[in-house]
Amino acid sequence: MKYFLFAVLAISTLFSSANEANQSPLLLSKPKIVGGELASQNAWPWMSALVFTYSDVDSSLDVAGTPYQSEPFSYSPSGQASATMADCGIADNLCNLAENKICLIARGEIDFSVKVDNCQAAGGIGAIIYNNTSGVISGTLGEDYIGNIPVVAISQNDGALLLNKLDSIATINLSVKQDLAQSASCGASFIGDKWVLTAAHCVEDVNIEFLKVNIGEYDLSDGASNAKAIKRIYIHPEYDEGSAFNNDIALIELVEASDQTAVKLLDYNTSKQLAIANSPATVIGWGNINAYGPNDEAPVNSQPDQLRQVELYLLSNEECKNQLAQAYSDLNNTIYSPNQVGITNSMICAAFSGDVQKGSCQGDSGGPLVVNTNEGWQQIGIVSFGVGCANEAFPDVYARVGNFTTWINNITQGIAIESNYDFALTPQNKAQTTQLIVTNNTNLIANLSFTLLADNISSHSFSLNTDNCTQLAAKQSCQIQVDFDAKTLGKHKVRIVINSNDVNIPTSQSYISAEAVASNSDINTQLSNGSSELRWFSGGDQPWLLDNSEAAIMSGAIGEDQQSAVLLTFSGAGTLSFDWSVASEENTDTPDEPFGVLYLIIDDKQIKFISGEVAYTKVTIDELAEGEHQVTWLYKKDGGTSEGTDKASLKNVIFTPTVTALPSPPTPTPLPPSTTDTKSGGGSVYFMLFLLIMLTAKRRLI
Template sequence: MKYFLFAVLAISTLLSSANAINQPPLLIAKPKIVGGELATQSAWPWMSALVFTYSDVDSSLNVAGTQYQSEPFSYSPSGQASATMVDCGIGEGLCNLAENKICLIARGEIDFSVKVDNCQAAGGIGAIIYNNIAGVISGTLGEGFIGNIPVIAISQDDGAILLNELDSIATINLSVKQDLAQSASCGASFIGEKWVLTAAHCVEGANIEFLKVNIGEYDLSNGASKAKAIKRIYIHPEYEEGSAFNNDIALIELVESSDQTAVKLLDYNTSKQLAIANSPATVIGWGNVNAYGPNDEPPINSQPNQLRQVELYLLSNEECKDQLAQAYSDLNDTTYSSNQVGITNNMICAAFSGGVQKGSCQGDSGGPLLVNTNEGWQQIGIVSFGVGCANEAFPDVYARIGSFTTWINNITQGIAIESSYDFALTPQNKAQTTQLTVTNNTNLIANLSFTLLTDNINSNGFSLNTSNCIQLAAKQSCQIQVDFDAKILGKHKVRIVINSNDVNIPTSQSYISAEAVASNSDINTQLSNGSSELLWFSGGDQPWLLDNTEPAIMSGAIGDNQQSAVLLTFSGAGTLSFDWSVSSEENTDSPDEPFGVLYLIIDDKQINLISGEVAYTKVTIDDLAVGEHQVTWLYKKDGGTSEGTDKASLKNVIFTPTITTLPAPPPSPSATLPPSTTDSKSSGGSVYLILFLLILLTARPQLI
């Protein structure tokens, strides 16, 4: 039983349904090793694991002398609590009679952290949260959790038992182990010095403060102390997330170099020849070992600690397209052509034969697909995606290494720049700025220039300041400034191209994107009575709309992999409260990766989210600091099926400014006031009061 001190980068089944005119409804699962064998410990020295290291925790639950299986929540405090239990329902409010008792809470609708906060606020000394589906919850209270009572998770069945044992003494115990532990999220491969290759979808949005790389890993149950820190991640600038997974490759730069053996990378032409010849290939990883079909529910997690391997055979892209087209046609009882299945030249496929189910699956993503050539083992692909796991009708798909050798070389042996930056949703007429790091990975002094280029895409509003990077010494970094002025509505995109005066110095480029969203006077009238200090904006693929059944607004009608956003901007310190709701498809298997979800983002930081069927719930954000604030409610829909009304709603948005009590003004320096007259107003006090009133008039937003 493990205790996670980080936000887990979950790798789970992703259901995707593309437009039937262009692509079949894909059922994509990020792959694992199925039907393989235990790898030899020293055979793959370059094999690496993307891991999170944490202090392992033992959890136990004893009720009336009976031990129950339990798991700790990540970010739960350690400690012990012993008392009778009280039924707190789903924990949506303060739990009656919880004083000096242990709260028994059902999973559902309310964030785990809110449930526990409500328990502790009512005097509870510990919390047991039971699942609302089969199995034990593997959940988190969130990095910002500040409660101090121990919290454990149990199964749905055990929760039903304990509801009949409320008068019995329950004892919770969470104790931290001394040895550091690790959990693998993806595979990777070491390519030399300080560089590691993996899949882009493995590191998209990753926090490098927590994610590490364990090079030459074999057994995940030990060796966590060897994991290396990450300095920077370069995701391919043309990576297509969602259903496409094109250019699914990323480079990880480590803080320190390693002397471990590096894998050789195979060139594009050789990869094509080997695929045409249906050559054997080997894939390795720590992924799940149970196969399942494209319409089956993924089995319970079965990831092993020790590295496994399986031998497949390569397919040419033409063979792969034909097989997938036939498989999709059979699955959906319609006809698909080979050009509708989404296989590009940047991908390579592998399959198995002989009736024994083999392949890669969840947990193997990012790991290497290898071929044994006359130059030894070489990496030909990176585990990317598949349909089901080890299903004979659906070949596994890998990012083709040979398509990216120039990009890899430009980053690792040339002038590297952060591959992309998204200013995201920006209120119209607001200016934003960011700094991008440029690194000289060569042994030469580089004289550089920078150019903004467009690809027939709107590029209005971008500008550069590159004065700090005109000349860059070997192995040194500098920063350029990128500005975006959101004067023109719509989506904008531009490339920053680096030019060097030396042909021996390769360079890279960065893709910058932004979207300027329009002010919305209708929403302002609906929610803020036309306030000039509380300004509303709406955009994305569809803007939010008025809900005229009540003073509320609702997300626009969006399609698969689209988003609808509403923004509020204001200035000042205070408290923000609102009611929000959502009716969408919920990912009950992996709640951390919701399918239809409403996010709350404050000042570029994600604060909260809701998914599934959630009725209007009040949220209060305290202690907003002095300064400019931007609050974004973003509804996003995945590429899977729709459930409910597929809509988010918002109402009762209120900002309450903080009224600061200022100290009494000092007496006028020209007069000495006797004690009996200290309450009199002097001229100095009058000026102070006027200034105070001016501050309130200019900085206090109105209530919404």
């Protein structure tokens, strides 16, 4: 289940191993504007916001005549509910006290949508969910929520007060406003025609049906109707989505072109010269406005509606590495070398001078860092990451635009292909296939060929069918087929390189990855009594292990940014049930972005996850349709610390097939009258026909 977030979330990565090359040991935060000033409304016409648009909802909560601060959950139905309240705890099961009442629910452990479902299923007419930390929850019930009772969020303190007022009448009101509203998730810049530039980490795994781009935006409190739909996203094929944020750049293709003014991109050599000269630069965005240090808790969200800007100065990469190495050393009382701080040629750094703290942080990710040249304002960087926010010891880090001009040109002015595709975890000996879109963004007819390149034998696991793309007309698209045969265990990666017979037509490439995981008879014996119908596989960085203490299995011992997976495959319609638990590091600030997490994935769709300290909980998945099914339990860790026993567990996995009812036998038609006595013969014919039907039906069920 992919959640649709209206609030901008601070995403952080913690490096705990400072001895590994190109990794830094501190909390990295995705940037914001700190210490800046209000931008002029028409100064940056190419400045863009990545936004979610939605029908804004007014919410109110009144208990015994006293109003309480409340926030609506996104995807909550509108409406009114008024009744006394029932204490439903964390609502991890049906709330037996909820009949014709409003459920008072504590945040924790399970999805908000599940909590509300358990309230409504027990007869509740509304739900109030109170936080388990400071502030009011800014949450979602999920884009596929189908309940119909209104739901509001309140603070932890107000929740404690209401627990002492359960017999009082609570009234919830949710009403939808007429005009669309928008919430920015990241910044971006318009570079012309139908193309927008942003950070890769802003758009990985997003749903383009909901994310939009508002070009020339200034005030987020209005103008949501101007946001443009996205056609396709190209993330740099060598983007490092782990700890390093290397090649943190992405292109967004809009459904329709725009005539808005575009920003010019600065070349690599000029960016290097300006950095050596410590030239001034300006960063722009809607990020938070409060500074904090590397060991401080991130402050409460303080994003402004109106665009802000701040002036910094550039650093050469050598200066940036030296400053960061010194800052890490001072903070941790150990020695770090410049080569350990993760700064590459695809990055550029900027810092502030003087006593006023300035910089970028949460909410500004993807936005532009610009310099004023003799050709006007040009973009030199893309907001990527920083340590803390606006801390004088730690420069901000940006993706260096000049390092990617060839890649940008190959996509926007050449033959573009989807940059990455991951077949992910595949049971051994299973074949998978996918279609990749190839687009000719030139004005020429292109004659194309395709090559698979790999550093090892993994290329033998992949094959291509490119018959539909050998010749591609201008401004047209086609599809190639990529097949993966999981005969060889382990991880596989290959590049698809596009070749053109015309030197005037630039081309791009795509990275394809997959992992074949081994069948596991021990798990099959432990959980399925060796069933030939239920087939188990395990892999990832470490396979799952048997837990004989309770007839269960548990995830393997994995490290930072690693995963351990167990897969179940079977055929047919029916119901799947199991008990799962996890003991891991929990992200209490933004639960929808967990640190140590156990995911449930069914047929390539993420259904649920649990994180933190969660005891064994029963899960039932009803109405699985006919056909082949693959269920994956994936335990995954971020680059941070470990908490609890740092493992996931699974037991009592049961698949119950749907029983098809036997067909009713046909009603026999009486034989016509005859002068000959045929009662015996006639009765025997219909009795045998009935037996034949029943035997046929039984054979179908065996």
